[in-house]
Amino acid sequence: MKENDSGLKHRDLTKKIIGIFYEVYNELGHGFLESVYETAFEMALVSSGVPVLRQIEVPVWFRGKKIGDFTADMLVDKRVLLELKAGQALSKAHEAQLLNYLRATRIEVGILFNFGLKPEFKRMAFDNSRKLQATHPGLLESLLSVDAGANSVE
Numbered sequence: 077m078k079e080n081d082s083g084l085k086h087r088d089l090t091k092k093i094i095g096i097f098y099e100v101y102n103e104l105g106h107g108f109l110e111s112v113y114e115t116a117f118e119m120a121l122v123s124s125g126v127p128v129l130r131q132i133e134v135p136v137w138f139r140g141k142k143i144g145d146f147t148a149d150m151l152v153d154k155r156v157l158l159e160l161k162a163g164q165a166l167s168k169a170h171e172a173q174l175l176n177y178l179r180a181t182r183i184e185v186g187i188l189f190n191f192g193l194k195p196e197f198k199r200m201a202f203d204n205s206r207k208l209q210a211t212h213p214g215l216l217e218s219l220l221s222v223d224a225g226a227n228s229v230e
Contacts (some may be wrong), residue, residue, distance in 0.1 A: 086155050086185050089126075090199055093152055093187060096113045096120045101195040110162040113191045114149060117160065127153050138181055148177055157186035166198060178202040 084090070101115050114130065121128045129151040137143045150158040159174045166188060174186045182204055190196040 084199075085201060089153055089156055090185060090187060092126065092150055093121070093123065093156060093158070096124060096126075096197075097189050097197060098195060101191055104191070106162070106191055106193055108191070110160050110191070113189075114160050114161055117158075117189075118150065121152060129154075134177070134181055140145055146177065146180065151183070155183065155185065157181070157183050159186065159188045161190040161205070161219065162189060162192065164192050166196050171198060171200065174198075175202060179207060182207075 078226045082217045094178045098115065100113065102121050104116060105115065118128050118130055130149065132151050133145050134148055136146060148157050149160045152158060157174070157177055159170070159177065161170055170188055170190075174188045178184065178186050178200065179202055184201055184203055186200050186202075188200065
């Protein structure tokens with residue numbers, strides 16, 4: 077993955093995503109369901125020229141066997157996972173959820189957003205070099221091969 081001068085992976089993309097988050101929050105405020113924010117966020121990202129996939133099913137593997145799936149809220153430009161919340165505040169459990177999503181995929185950067193009483197976000201990274209070498213081929217490929225047209229706003 078390419079790093080910017082600051083050393084942050086996908087710095088320009090994450091900066092753009094965070095700016096769009098604040099645009100959505102400022103327009104809608106707080107109090108809606110997470111699904112409302114997800115739809116609005118997707119629309120705003122796509123209208124800004126950023127490709128988005130929503131509700132991505134990602135398999136979870138244990139000892140070489142698929143044991144389940146999780147659903148990631150959004151994948152932006154096939155590089156940044158987004159997890160959205162609409163609660164009072166972000167918690168350590170929310171952070172652990174996003175970290176597990178990053179650990180289960182070859183995606184290295186994720187952002188946790190909360191559309192609560194006050195807007196919050198937490199950017200997280202988990203380098204692929206730190207992840208266990210997967211014994212399940214094609215995990216990233218299956219995640220990224222989802223037809224973008226089926227999951228994005230046109």
